[in-house]
Amino acid sequence: MGWDAKFASRAERMRASEIRELLKLLDQPDIISFAGGIPDPALFPDAAFRAAYQDALTTANAGAALQYSISEGFPPLRRWLVGEMAKIGVPCGIDNIVITSGSQQALDYLGKLLLSPGDTALVTWPTYLGALQAFNAYEPRYDRLNPAQGNLTPAAYAEAAGQAGGRVKLAYLTPDFANPTGETLDRAARERVLDLADELDIAVIEDQAYQALRYDGEPVPAILALDIARKGHIDATRTIYCGSFSKTLAPGLRVGWVCAAAPVITKLVLMKQAADLHSPSINQMAMHHVAEHAFADQVAKIRAAYRHRRDRMLAALDRHMPEGVAWSRPEGGMFIWVTLPEGMDGASLLARAIETERVAFVPGSAFHADGSGTNTIRLNFSLAGDAAIDEGIMRLGRLIGASRRA
Amino acid sequence: MGWDAKFASRAERMRASEIRELLKLLDQPDIISFAGGIPDPALFPDAAFRAAYQDALTTANAGAALQYSISEGFPPLRRWLVGEMAKIGVPCGIDNIVITSGSQQALDYLGKLLLSPGDTALVTWPTYLGALQAFNAYEPRYDRLNPAQGNLTPAAYAEAAGQAGGRVKLAYLTPDFANPTGETLDRAARERVLDLADELDIAVIEDQAYQALRYDGEPVPAILALDIARKGHIDATRTIYCGSFSKTLAPGLRVGWVCAAAPVITKLVLMKQAADLHSPSINQMAMHHVAEHAFADQVAKIRAAYRHRRDRMLAALDRHMPEGVAWSRPEGGMFIWVTLPEGMDGASLLARAIETERVAFVPGSAFHADGSGTNTIRLNFSLAGDAAIDEGIMRLGRLIGASRRA
Numbered sequence: 001m002g003w004d005a006k007f008a009s010r011a012e013r014m015r016a017s018e019i020r021e022l023l024k025l026l027d028q029p030d031i032i033s034f035a036g037g038i039p040d041p042a043l044f045p046d047a048a049f050r051a052a053y054q055d056a057l058t059t060a061n062a063g064a065a066l067q068y069s070i071s072e073g074f075p076p077l078r079r080w081l082v083g084e085m086a087k088i089g090v091p092c093g094i095d096n097i098v099i100t101s102g103s104q105q106a107l108d109y110l111g112k113l114l115l116s117p118g119d120t121a122l123v124t125w126p127t128y129l130g131a132l133q134a135f136n137a138y139e140p141r142y143d144r145l146n147p148a149q150g151n152l153t154p155a156a157y158a159e160a161a162g163q164a165g166g167r168v169k170l171a172y173l174t175p176d177f178a179n180p181t182g183e184t185l186d187r188a189a190r191e192r193v194l195d196l197a198d199e200l201d202i203a204v205i206e207d208q209a210y211q212a213l214r215y216d217g218e219p220v221p222a223i224l225a226l227d228i229a230r231k232g233h234i235d236a237t238r239t240i241y242c243g244s245f246s247k248t249l250a251p252g253l254r255v256g257w258v259c260a261a262a263p264v265i266t267k268l269v270l271m272k273q274a275a276d277l278h279s280p281s282i283n284q285m286a287m288h289h290v291a292e293h294a295f296a297d298q299v300a301k302i303r304a305a306y307r308h309r310r311d312r313m314l315a316a317l318d319r320h321m322p323e324g325v326a327w328s329r330p331e332g333g334m335f336i337w338v339t340l341p342e343g344m345d346g347a348s349l350l351a352r353a354i355e356t357e358r359v360a361f362v363p364g365s366a367f368h369a370d371g372s373g374t375n376t377i378r379l380n381f382s383l384a385g386d387a388a389i390d391e392g393i394m395r396l397g398r399l400i401g402a403s404r405r406a
Numbered sequence: 407m408g409w410d411a412k413f414a415s416r417a418e419r420m421r422a423s424e425i426r427e428l429l430k431l432l433d434q435p436d437i438i439s440f441a442g443g444i445p446d447p448a449l450f451p452d453a454a455f456r457a458a459y460q461d462a463l464t465t466a467n468a469g470a471a472l473q474y475s476i477s478e479g480f481p482p483l484r485r486w487l488v489g490e491m492a493k494i495g496v497p498c499g500i501d502n503i504v505i506t507s508g509s510q511q512a513l514d515y516l517g518k519l520l521l522s523p524g525d526t527a528l529v530t531w532p533t534y535l536g537a538l539q540a541f542n543a544y545e546p547r548y549d550r551l552n553p554a555q556g557n558l559t560p561a562a563y564a565e566a567a568g569q570a571g572g573r574v575k576l577a578y579l580t581p582d583f584a585n586p587t588g589e590t591l592d593r594a595a596r597e598r599v600l601d602l603a604d605e606l607d608i609a610v611i612e613d614q615a616y617q618a619l620r621y622d623g624e625p626v627p628a629i630l631a632l633d634i635a636r637k638g639h640i641d642a643t644r645t646i647y648c649g650s651f652s653k654t655l656a657p658g659l660r661v662g663w664v665c666a667a668a669p670v671i672t673k674l675v676l677m678k679q680a681a682d683l684h685s686p687s688i689n690q691m692a693m694h695h696v697a698e699h700a701f702a703d704q705v706a707k708i709r710a711a712y713r714h715r716r717d718r719m720l721a722a723l724d725r726h727m728p729e730g731v732a733w734s735r736p737e738g739g740m741f742i743w744v745t746l747p748e749g750m751d752g753a754s755l756l757a758r759a760i761e762t763e764r765v766a767f768v769p770g771s772a773f774h775a776d777g778s779g780t781n782t783i784r785l786n787f788s789l790a791g792d793a794a795i796d797e798g799i800m801r802l803g804r805l806i807g808a809s810r811r812a
Contacts, residue, residue, distance in 0.1 A: 057459060066656035104683045252471055281659075
């Protein structure tokens with residue numbers, strides 16, 4: 001069929017996601033999986049959610065919980081978020097916030113708003129796979145943002161974009177405890193991203209899905225906070241902050257938010273209205289209830305649990321990894337980034353790891369817009385228990401050692 | 407800012423929606439509103455939803471309800487839908503169904519999959535405003551589908567599309583109790599749409615948000631059922647059926663579905679995965695619970711209630727409308743379509759109606775891709791009570807009579 005070709009060309013640009021792969025692996029109970037990027041369901045605040053849905057469905061509330069609602073999102077939830085943003089140095093108002101169906105949806109809408117085919121998106125090498133998937137639908141070209149080691153000059157980015165037939169439209173990055181590397185950008189690197197964006201007159205998409213999950217070290221200001229310090233007011237900034245409850249309270253409700261200049265929010269609201277009307281009313285009400293009653297306690301609880309697992313995994317890596325293997329020591333988040341000996345391929349290693357050692361992870365090339373990074377892998381430490389971490393890292397070290405000698 | 411122009415050009419193509427307008431009007435308690443297209447919250451099955459969320463959050467279920475899930479949607483809900491589709495003459499399997507966040511999201515994804523800038527979408531004049539908003543983001547041109555009175559020839563559509571620099575990519579229609587006209591296409595007209603689509607090799611998007619809300623008359627087969635009869639199997643069809651629980655159970659959970667050929671579903675799943683990962687796990691579980699336990703009773707209850715209101719509004723129109731005004735007599739759905747005397751403008755009438763008579767509706771031109779239909783208005787009958795219907799239609803008749811004489 002004629003329309004089939006079109007389907008194929010757009011859809012196939014999107015690669016199979018980590019979640020899909022993870023869920024397949026979870027069906028095999030004897031696999032020790034460090035592949036996912038998902039929270040531990042044993043830590044979900046079930047009781048708080050039970051109370052929240054009960055409250056949303058009282059006779060007084062059910063009419064609103066089950067009915068259509070405004071595209072901007074549930075006002076009490078947005079007001080609560082205004083308070084949270086203030087705590088991280090982002091003074092803003094309710095008109096600076098729109099609720100999205102997870103921060104993944106924010107990335108989709110931002111791609112749709114900003115990117116035309118052939119335009120350039122600046123992303124780190126590696127970057128969040130889901131961001132590449134969201135942006136791919138709008139057919140951009142990618143260029144490498146390298147805020148830690150050194151960006152290109154604005155002119156060099158602009159020239160390369162022009163030669164490719166478009167313009168640089170955005171820089172996307174996860175400054176805190178990045179997926180996949182676990183790394184956090186220092187303040188100077190964040191300022192360099194803003195310098196570049198100001199010079200190129202582009203949007204900065206700041207993905208802060210992991211920001212609340214800091215286990216040690218000092219918080220670094222959000223890029224949006226630095227942008228406000230430069231421009232004097234949020235409505236004069238170019239930074240679009242994407243937040244999420246998926247890693248703190250629960251992902252299954254699909255509640256995230258964008259905080260940005262009011263004119264940007266207005267446009268995202270129009271976009272959301274056309275794309276899915278609004279995020280579920282009942283889930284926004286329930287999330288607000290849980291946030292009001294349990295956010296601080298829940299964050300403290302998962303920080304303690306994940307800090308312990310990170311330390312456990314780092315200790316196991318120290319114990320079991322052969323020479324020539326290096327890894328990140330993240331101050332937060334869910335991931336450790338492992339660099340294998342030069343020439344060792346993460347994807348082949350995964351195939352062998354599943355077959356012979358029954359252990360899983362994500363090959364690092366999946367996170368590179370250009371397919372490089374073949375000698376890297378991503379390990380998740382938020383889901384496995386102590387014994388599984390010890391055993392899985394031991395098996396992985398054994399396999400890498402054997403592969404080196406082979 | 408350079409990026410602001412791009413925001414503006416895309417976002418402003420989307421017009422303010424009926425829901426936004428409605429919600430503004432609802433803030434003014436003395437307005438009698440026939441403007442919305444929303445269900446009566448007094449009819450929501452609150453108790454069934456309370457039981458459903460309680461069940462989703464038991465210790466055994468909460469882990470899944472609050473966790474990430476697959477992009478295809480909750481398998482038990484999709485299996486339930488397979489049973490419902492069979493009842494309307496659409497034999498299919500679970501791989502023919504993907505869950506979307508309302509059918510609005512299905513329209514957005516289908517626009518994204520099918521339309522490139524300059525391509526042609528065939529829509530009826532008038533059509534669902536939300537479909538135009540969803541498609542507008544992908545910058546199509548529109549041409550007029552007219553299955554009841556007579557489509558153009560395939561060659562004429564194709565030629566016009568080619569002259570505009572693209573190709574015809576889809577036909578979109580609401581065959582049962584259309585929003586905004588309330589009209590239902592007969593079987594012959596549906597077959598003509600399929601003839602045209604087969605000839606042009608395009609997708610048919612069948613929006614069946616209102617299908618369950620039939621109050622009298624004989625059901626007409628879904629276009630997808632007719633397409634299966636032609637091709638022998640759903641996987642050989644080109645019709646993409648969009649369904650929704652928003653008008654039967656409740657809209658606030660944002661649960662809809664697409665039923666189509668498996669290769670089309672596969673592509674929509676990839677698209678959804680990139681755009682928002684999945685619809686909320688907990689809402690899909692809750693909707694499945696309510697569907698299993700209360701669907702038939704709930705549909706019977708709202709059919710009886712809305713049938714009564716339709717009859718009440720038709721009787722009031724008979725009583726109060728001056729000569730020269732005509733209206734549809736829908737067999738289901740939520741809307742009556744009123745044609746004003748030639749030369750009377752629906753938008754100006756709305757302004758006067760709100761100012762002097764405190765009654766609201768949607769001007770018909772909003773539903774026309776070309777802005778025509780200025781002498782039409784849409785009346786909703788699902789939300790107002792008997793007294794409000796009688797009083798509101800009386801006021802509207804008085805205003806139209808006065809406007810004619812003026």
